Amino acid sequence: MGFYVAQFLTGLASAASLFLVASGLSIIFGVTRIVNFAHGSFFMLGAYLAYTIVQVLPHGILGFWGSVVAAALIVGVIGAAIEVLLLRRIYHAPELFQLVATFGVVLVIQDVTLWIWGAEDLVGPRAPGLDGAVRILGEPIPEYDLALIVIGPAVLAGIWLLFNRTRWGTLVRAATQDREMVGALGVNQSWLFTSVFFVGSALAGLGGAIQIPREAVSLLMDLNVIADAFVVTVIGGMGSVAGAFLAAVLIGELNAFGILVFPQITIVLAFLVMAVVLIVRPWGLLGRPEAPQRGAAGPLEAPLRAATGPAMAFAATVLALLAVLPWIADEFTLVLVGDILVFALFAASLHFIMGTGGMVSFGHAAYFGLGAYGAALVVKHLGAGMELGLLMAPVAAGIGALVFGWFCVRLSGVYLAMLTLAAAQIVWSIAFQWQDVTGGDDGLLGIWPAAWAGSKTVYYYLVLVLSAGGIYTLRRIVHAPFGYTLRAGRDSSLRVDAIGIDLRGHQWMAFTIAGVFAGLAGGLYVFSKGSIFPDTLAIPHSVDALIMVLLGGVQTLAGPVVGAVSFTLLEDWITRFDYWRIIFGAIILAICILAPEGIAGFALRLLPGRLTGRVEESAR
């Protein structure tokens, strides 16, 4: 009995930490609709700052808690500054574009932290007065855990009071429900958004700061916490703080008891719970359906036009250049351009559901990876050749997309995106854990092209034909009646429904098509690298694709290709430098501010309309 009580309390203590991070994320998203990737970085900064401040302040209870609060406040100020200097400039960019900016912030903060605090893990002091353990029913429980169990609900109560008993809270709740109406009523939205960012970031900083008596402060904290924070937020319902608390307790307890039965489960447990919750309750435990946004996100997207003569001539020139590349470039350039082509196809497939279908995927790497693993597995276990492997890649990914897509298209917005993320994490954990078949973390080796395609030049042509062909096919589908239907469904699902179109069926089909082409890209990738590892399926890879699409411009068909080219070239070039992440982050931030419609969208805006076929007058 005592054992289970102790395990329960341990779960509650973990839940408190989770809740603090997730609540801040939830508040920020609720009001600003920004998917803030930098939230984990704020958590990490909170821990580092508290570590430093606690050594300056006089040792003791006041000094310890003083440093925790000070760290939280400083992080709040940093968050507010980022809102004012950066995010405020891009609120009118296409939906989700702000996440690119927060991704840039993540990179910058990583290197700044490394530069200030160094690479070595830092172990802070324990909390004075709470550095021992007490026995409850004969089981030792750390006093600090008990403190956390109190702090969690206390913060929840504080947020509740702030939201329900102050004018500011009323405005925040109103903005969460309908931010346009709040603006129309004369509330200064800029000030509201900045203050929300302050509170949300301070909560993340607090979450990090109170970790110092429990864990080592390290440079990995940001990425370790961010996925969990999103999961908790989504399970609870985006924008619902009470929901975040409930979800944190659920995850904390399931984890504490889950490891007693099946220790390996921890890598995927939270995502499994999220998948189940979203399938049963599409807006999380306590969330509400997202209110339709009335033109809040910048100018309406202009309808796509067929390519004009000059545009086709340009595309033909690029293709011709690519075709003669083996005669003018060295071997490595072929490898690099091959990589770019593969990623361009991958990004184009994501853009197909995102830009055309209006379904954002945070887990698109799953289909790239399924294709790569599909190809690798038939080569490894069935002794098949490259040809069958390349055929198997889109098939495997297509089947995966067919299965997961059926669940995902039932949702919308960020919830849909998070369900795709859960699906990707489930696939990742299978590849990671099923060592006998997938090789686990050690991956599958020796997946090289067939002898006839063994030379770099021949394989380059193979990649060029299949990638360019894939991108062209996707483009054709967008301009076919199927594509028109998808675009119509994205812009007004109600109208599409009203004229008798099975939108969900179309979306499901689109999801599967995107999966097939991502799988083809994965297949091409595995034969060019010779090996495949679970990291191909992991979150960072999905994020890369997302950044490519958004950076290139989600509202143009050339966007994903331009994004893939710039992202891959930039990365290849910049990683040569020390502290490359801060340079990379700064470039991404510069692009965000200069070209909020993405690089391709920006270029199109500058070109005269007769070249682009774009209607000159604004659609609004």
Place this chain on the structure above:
Amino acid sequence: MMIRRQMLATLGAAVLAAAWWTPAPAADVIKVGEINSYTRLPAFTEPYKKGWELAVDEINASGGIGGKTLVVISRDDGGKPGNAVKIAEELVSKDGVALLAGTFFSNIGLAVTDFAKQNKTLFIASEPLSDALVWAKGNRYTFRLRPSTYMQASMLAAEAAKLPAKKWATIAPNYAYGKDAVAAFKKALTKLKPDVEFIEEQWPALFKIDAGATVRALEAAKPEGIYNATFGGDLAKFVREGSLRGLFDGRTVVSFLSGEPEYLDPLKAEAPKGWLVTGYPWYDIGTAAHETFVKAYQAKYGESPKTGSLVGYNTMLAVAAVLNKAGSTDTEDLVTAMEGLSFDSPSGPITFRAIDHQSTMGAWVGRTAVRDGKGVMVDWFFADGANYLPSDDEVMKMRPAN
């Protein structure tokens, strides 16, 4: 608007120019490619980089390789195997390096191993521990420097077998390294002491340990001995929760690599006491060769060396030794020279075995203690790697024919 357009154009041009920019070749240098996860795990790879940079300086100061300057082109793989392979392609086909060295994570090591085999390029894997690298997935072109999982687990098992503990629990991060470390220890200990039992195992996600719950689960099994392979932030959390909850009281704890400064230093006075560990007690080694290394390292960087520093230093010693011995940069000559290559290092003589391409670099085995508020290793001895490798027959069975 004009300014924006110009800025973007300049940016684009800069990117394109840089991507195709190639440094001019020089005749009097020998280029070596080096790849590691510098941004993913700087706590481990920074000391490593400092180590090999010191070695390169010393090698070039004493005349280089047969009069030619040793130039190392070092690149960050960002922790992604696919990136590492792409970089390897560039280093070999564009920069024309004589050989490749480096890597930390086992999966990246394996990816480059496979690349080396496919492209017939010599690869000296410096840091990855995976046994597969030289055995199950070994090949003609890959050699590994650091004592492997199997070797270090055998060193620990040999000492653990002398202790009375019979019921063991294990805790290791849930990925290939953790699984290998547990499997190797179980096998080695069971061989030496057939009546041991393994009654509980915990597999926390890497760098995401739920330490409280995990410690409770271990405690509930009431083991006599605990075998730990967690590291980095996980280790700090595990140690903190474990000592608070009395998990280590009266129990034997055997811990993989935890005596290395990378692991012990951050824990400061909270470092565990009396754990049986493998590690690197650089402060007490005291041999002349090692003292010279420590002094040079401290003089150059103003900080104490870590295990990575020693591995990095030895990596470049190996590179210089093989280039000198082969007298050419032809891969086949280099591979022939690597097989059986011997050289002296701060940690004693090292030989790359011809049979499986594993080096005989050893490790230090001892107990942890706290001295002047810092975690240290005491009662240690140097375990020569050559004594902790399987028999030739076993190796032949595990390693595919080239």
